[in-house]
Amino acid sequence: MLIDASEVGRLLLTVAVGYAGAWTALRLRLPAGALLGPMLLVGTLHVFGAPLIKLDAGYRLFAQVLVGATVASTLTPSVLRFLPRLFGPAAIGVGGLIMLSVLGGGVIHLATGLNPATALFAGAPAGAAEMALASADLGGDVELVAALQIFRQLSVLVVLPPLLRWLLRDRKSG
């Protein structure tokens, strides 16, 4: 298989911009800068037409495996001792989150006329790919569900780190 030189150039440029974003964000002490910096810089330049490439699922998979290994390597029996006390409230919390989020999708359907399957699946708090595909079987708009899910996940990533850092700092100093 021939390797397209321009594709390789765009790939290297994308990775370099990612590292530049991380370096800048860490210098500026942005919360979760190593993650947010590349995301914001690569995303902004991509929107404005820079010759970057969309990194395919293989790169995400590599990062996912690394993160899974990182977290799992910190697990010790001590965390299991905490689980019995946590499980009930966590299950209620997760159940409540799923119900209320999907209910929010229902309200959006009633208020804006958005297709019901699209609105309900867009509200569900899980991965964009899974919810978009599941909505397809029930008459949802796959692309729109994916776009709404991705928009929520990006909003969470942009809003929560500074908000939580401020909340937690305020609490520690208070």
Added chain:
Amino acid sequence: VRQTIAVLGTLALAALGGGLAIVLHVPAGGIIGALVLVSVVSLTTGRVPQLPPRLQRTARILTGTVIGSGVGPHLLEGLGDFWLPALLLAGWTIAVAMSLGYWVHRRTGLDLGTALFSFAPGGMTEMVMVAQDLGADVRLVSLIALLRMLSTVTLVPLVLGYLVLRH
């Protein structure tokens, strides 16, 4: 050398777990498979080393770059006329998640940061990374996020398919 071999062994184990989960069509299989298999080995043998910080930072930068590279003009075109529903849905879900996280914090004594991140409705990989950077207990964050992902992916299509959207 022994430390390097242990780290490489852990990564191989994680890749095996991730690969198996993907073959079995587990949602977010890359992270869930790696998490489950390495956790089982870690808890049963106690011989899994912590991965070096440089590797963790590489994973963060790579994930941020992957997410950013997926945010292109096509996403803006996809949202098109649906900016208002998008904003309302995102705002509502974040508010609900933070309220429930706060409730769990009050109910169980779990520290506030860990409780809030556990319910944050973002991608599991990203939430774990951010939680780690802000000093939350990533072990509990990942366990509750796992519960959320698996419950949503299995229950929502079933309930909506059979009870809500059938008529």
